Amino acid sequence: MVHCNTDRRISFSGLPPRGCSAGIYVHIPFCRKKCGYCDFVSFPIDKISSYSPERYVDSLIKEFSSRLPAAAPDMPVTIYVGGGTPSVISSRLLFKILFELKHSKFAGKSAVKEFTVELNPESVSKDKLGVLKECGVDRLSFGAQSLDDRILNILGRVHNVRDFLRAYRLARETGFQNINIDLIFGIPGQSLDDFKDTLNKAISLSPEHISAYSLSIETGTEFYLRGMEKDEETDAAMYEYVIKFLKDNGYSHYEISNFSKPGFECAHNVNYWLNGEYFGFGLSAASHLSGVRRENTGIFSDYIKGIYENSEENLSPEKKIAETIILGLRMTDGVRLSREVKKIYKHNIMSLVRQGLLKTSGDYVKLSDKGIIFADTVFREFL
Known part of the structure; x- marks a missing residue:
């Protein structure tokens, strides 16, 4: 994955610099049921009028047409369809979205490096999987969350x-x-042994990639309103265990929460962590191009009327540097810093090294084993 130089200015209708990768994210906001911990823009499909998914997909395709540029033939592209639960919509609507993406003036002229769709188990069917295969999807991400009923x-x-x-x-x-x-x-009521059992079941299936996230109880979610709390000591023990366990079983720990077999790192997400360029489509989706971040509206009624964009932020040079460092440190290989940037953050870096939270090697800085556990503490030093 080539890291784009975000100092080179381009318009939203333009392209990332030649030779760089570009990501496309598409948001499907429907799900079967809103989970108690979820703070994404999503809502149960059976709680809205039956024509809404159809109208949403029509508006999504109009947004593709109006906002995707024509790509350079040599530009690798990653596509990620997330949610919500993309697999909850009908096979016909899934096909409509994926076919449009595959044959768009952008992805259709480029080498699609990776094409991911998120699925929830209860909405998977042979027919829908056939649609994904037909449309060129080559990577699936299952929202299992646990293998314990x-x-x-x-x-x-x-x-x-x-x-x-x-x-x-x-x-x-x-x-x-x-x-x-x-x-x-880190789920309330989940023991370390419960998590160990889930991990053993997961690796017995030999997936190419495993993402393991510590539960975050966000303000406004059902879990927050119910006053649910995590046991931080158990959470830390689970994180330390999953890192060692998956490494011992042939998975590379390439990002704070992500593990893969060799060659199966998620290229789309690596582009995010390299602070690369990406287009976001759909309700509340974000885009990042040439140091400008844009976010779509989160209001469903506006979106289906074709009112897409909600906000725009021109990132200052200082903020771009800080974000590049923080995102890059999520990768276990670390981030390369120029002499000028190292000078700006000299005291912060030296302090974190003394605390055993960062390691340096030439132009690179990366989280230590201890720093991975206390990553949020490290990141605050660059804000």
Whole structure:
């Protein structure tokens, strides 16, 4: 993945500098049920009028047409369709979106390096997997979250372990050879042994990629309103365990929360962590081009009327540098700093090294093993 030079100015209708990668993110805001910990822009599909998904997809395709530029033939592209739950919409609407993406003036002229779609187990069918395959999707990300029915019930998930295993098997039978499993730890009521059991079940399936996230209880979510709290000591023990366990079982810990078999790192997300260029489409989706961040409206009624953009921020040079460092430090290889940037943050870096939170090697700085555990403390030093 080539890191784009975000100092080179381009308009939203233009392109990242030649030779750089570009990401496309598409947001599908529908789900079967809003989970208690979820703070994404999403809502249950059965709580809205039946024509809304159709109108949303029509508006999404209009946004593609109006805002995607024509790509240079040699530009690699990653596509990521997330949510919500993309797999909750009908096969027909899924096909409509994916076909448009595949044949758009942007992706259609480029080398699509990776094409990911998120799925929830309860909404996976053979027909939908066939649509994904037909449209060129080559990577699936399953929102399993746990392989323990009791924990899934605490999270408020609508699927059970059996649903997930059925969906995973169907995906393999359909020919998908790059699958991620999302897992959550630090859940109130979840013990370290519970998490160990989930990890053992997960690796027995031999997925190419595993994402393991510490539960975040965000303001306004159902978990927050219910006053649910994490056991921070257990959470830390789970994180330390998952790092060692997955490394011991052949997975590279390439980013704070992400682990992959060799060659299966998520290229789309790596572009984010390199502070690269990306286009965001759909409700509340964000774009980052030439140091300008744009965010779409989060109001459904506005979006289906074609009112897409909500806000725009021109990032100052100082903010761009800080964001590049923070995002780059999420990668376990670290981030390369110029002599000038090292001079700006000299005292911060020296202090973090003395605390055992950062390591330096030539022009590179990276989190130490201790720094990975206390990453938020490190990141605050660059804000």
